[in-house]
Amino acid sequence: MNDLTTPQGVLAYLSNTCFAATNVQRIVGGFSSFTYRVTLSLPLEDGSTTLVLKHYEGYVAASPGFKxxxxxxxFEYNALVALWDSGLVDGDSVVQVPRPIHYDRETHSIFLADLGSDIVNLNVMFDDRLQGAYSDPDLAEIQNVASTIGSALGDFLGRVHGWSSFSEHRAPFLHPHRQEDLFKIFRDLAARSATKFGIKEEWLTNMLAEELRKSSTDDQVLVMGDFSL
Structure with a gap:
């Protein structure tokens, strides 16, 4: 069994698949999964020479103690397949979502179309690029960029929420026990932060308990939680 938490292990793993590679590079910034950019020995049918591989272990990649x-x-692979099958996104969309190529259930690995190494994620854009624009007396450029991003995200997320409001679209992703487990994580993190900063009060504890109860009973819609790729 290859160790898919290392580029060397991924390279060896891919050698026995139709995605044999010449190079595997860890992508900086992955949190939940081990994420790599793979340079293929042979291009895909669409001519692509690279792809992105996301490998999941039974813990968070950035914090092994977090199980x-x-x-x-x-879940992620099926959600991406559903998103692309729905027609909510395509190659010409302003908001781009990785197109799923293959899923290896045995190794818990997702193969995705590579959006490109020159794609800037929102964190980098806001931290490095947009802040620099504030030094320019003419704010027209930053206002235009911000408006374009906001409009595109709002339109895309609104259509995702609208699509997932139909029970037949949402049903495959309803896992109440997983929703409850996930919210427990956020509840514990919120309570820990409140304690750290000396602002934990009874109303906060009660609110978090109520939200935890609602998370397993309320009707919900899908949300898009990651735009980093």
């Missing part, structure tokens, strides 16, 4: 079910990989 999570590796089956979350299948």
């Amino acid at each position: 999570l079910d590796s089956a979350r990989s299948e």
